[in-house]
Amino acid sequence: MSTGYVYHELYGWHDTGTHAGLLPADPRRGLQPFRHFENAEAKRRVHELVVATGLVDRLTRLAPRPATDEEILLVHTPGHLARLVAANDTGGDAGDGGSPFGPGALDIARLATGGVIRAAEAVVDGEVDNSYALVRPPGHHALSDVGMGFCMLANIAIAVSAVRASRGVERIAVVDIDVHHGNGTQAAFEDDPNVLTVSVHQDRVFPPDSGFVTERGTGAGHGYALNLPLPPGTGNGGYLEAMRRVVLPALHRFRPDLIVVAAGFDANPVDPLARMMVTAGGYRQIGRMLLDAAAELCDGRIAFAHEGGYDPVYVPFCAHAVIEVLAGVEQPFEDPFGVNFDNQGQQELQPHQETAIEAAEKLVAEIG
Ligand SMILES: O=C(CCC1CCCC1)NO
Numbered sequence: 199m200s201t202g203y204v205y206h207e208l209y210g211w212h213d214t215g216t217h218a219g220l221l222p223a224d225p226r227r228g229l230q231p232f233r234h235f236e237n238a239e240a241k242r243r244v245h246e247l248v249v250a251t252g253l254v255d256r257l258t259r260l261a262p263r264p265a266t267d268e269e270i271l272l273v274h275t276p277g278h279l280a281r282l283v284a285a286n287d288t289g290g291d292a293g294d295g296g297s298p299f300g301p302g303a304l305d306i307a308r309l310a311t312g313g314v315i316r317a318a319e320a321v322v323d324g325e326v327d328n329s330y331a332l333v334r335p336p337g338h339h340a341l342s343d344v345g346m347g348f349c350m351l352a353n354i355a356i357a358v359s360a361v362r363a364s365r366g367v368e369r370i371a372v373v374d375i376d377v378h379h380g381n382g383t384q385a386a387f388e389d390d391p392n393v394l395t396v397s398v399h400q401d402r403v404f405p406p407d408s409g410f411v412t413e414r415g416t417g418a419g420h421g422y423a424l425n426l427p428l429p430p431g432t433g434n435g436g437y438l439e440a441m442r443r444v445v446l447p448a449l450h451r452f453r454p455d456l457i458v459v460a461a462g463f464d465a466n467p468v469d470p471l472a473r474m475m476v477t478a479g480g481y482r483q484i485g486r487m488l489l490d491a492a493a494e495l496c497d498g499r500i501a502f503a504h505e506g507g508y509d510p511v512y513v514p515f516c517a518h519a520v521i522e523v524l525a526g527v528e529q530p531f532e533d534p535f536g537v538n539f540d541n542q543g544q545q546e547l548q549p550h551q552e553t554a555i556e557a558a559e560k561l562v563a564e565i566g
Pocket residue numbers: 296338339347348376377378379403404462464471505506507
């Protein structure tokens with residue numbers, strides 16, 4: 199099993215500052231400076247754990263390249279790109295006021311997008327069996343004409359569009375396991391029946407007005423967007439049931455030529471930006487299920503792109519667990535927090551979670 203791995207030190211240099219844009223330090227409001235949640239720590243520490251455990255030696259390093267204007271414009275408007283170009287010398291914000299960036303951030307964002315393109319291309323070309331792009335900044339919230347939710351460019355939507363254009367890949371499924379709704383990816387392919395977007399997320403945590411089970415896609419794309427908003431507190435039991443009863447059946451009905459995973463790890467029990475309880479062991483099982491689906495449906499072609507996940511201590515163990523699955527590691531590295539997190543109360547499936555799962559499960563049959 200060969201697993202491509204994308205990482206670049208410049209991803210750690212993306213400067214999101216100390217006030218997250220929306221809440222600058224202001225003694226009059228009692229606001230002290232605080233490091234933006236989307237800082238380098240959690241992602242840099244994923245890489246460091248991958249190196250420290252020796253897992254990196256089982257991976258095939260793929261060097262990222264900057265996404266071109268042409269690739270970016272497959273998804274984004276010229277105006278969005280122009281705004282980012284204009285702010286690249288001074289720094290600015292991706293668009294929603296809460297996604298600040300420093301000088302040169304567009305160069306790093308291009309490298310993140312290009313890293314996901316590289317990871318997807320390498321899988322489609324058979325250079326590797328599967329891949330993991332540990333990139334920053336993230337991308338799944340970025341819309342065609344505006345960035346948001348810490349995202350400047352729609353990494354996955356651009357990569358999907360790029361491999362369709364350059365390699366003629368017909369049907370692509372994007373499974374978003376980030377705890378926040380993959381609104382940007384969904385919007386990019388809203389009316390396209392050849393791209394299935396499936397998002398499993400905490401109900402209305404972000405964006406607060408999207409990710410409802412009633413969002414199904416539009417026009418010819420109706421039925422090819424699937425959303426499963428789960429209640430706060432959902433843990434391994436609820437997520438694995440969601441995988442078994444919604445995500446995997448949807449993939450089997452859609453029969454993709456390639457699976458792309460928006461791999462956010464902010465559904466972990468100690469993440470500052472959500473309230474779920476998925477552990478490294480839970481993520482390992484999710485990764486296993488997705489890899490097995492790829493083996494059954496599309497000769498194992500699956501590419502993961504890192505999205506959110508902000509706890510610098512625990513996210514590394516969650517991402518490491520998934521990368522181990524991709525690399526076919528038989529003896530997984532032990533999660534030192536598992537003894538606590540795996541046994542927290544209500545880790546097993548709860549009735550109100552089952553209700554949410556049933557609502558999405560009913561819609562799977564409509565995938566043509
Ligand atoms: O991890 C993220 C970013 C979520 C935050 C964006 C503003 C408040 C919550 N999206 O996947």
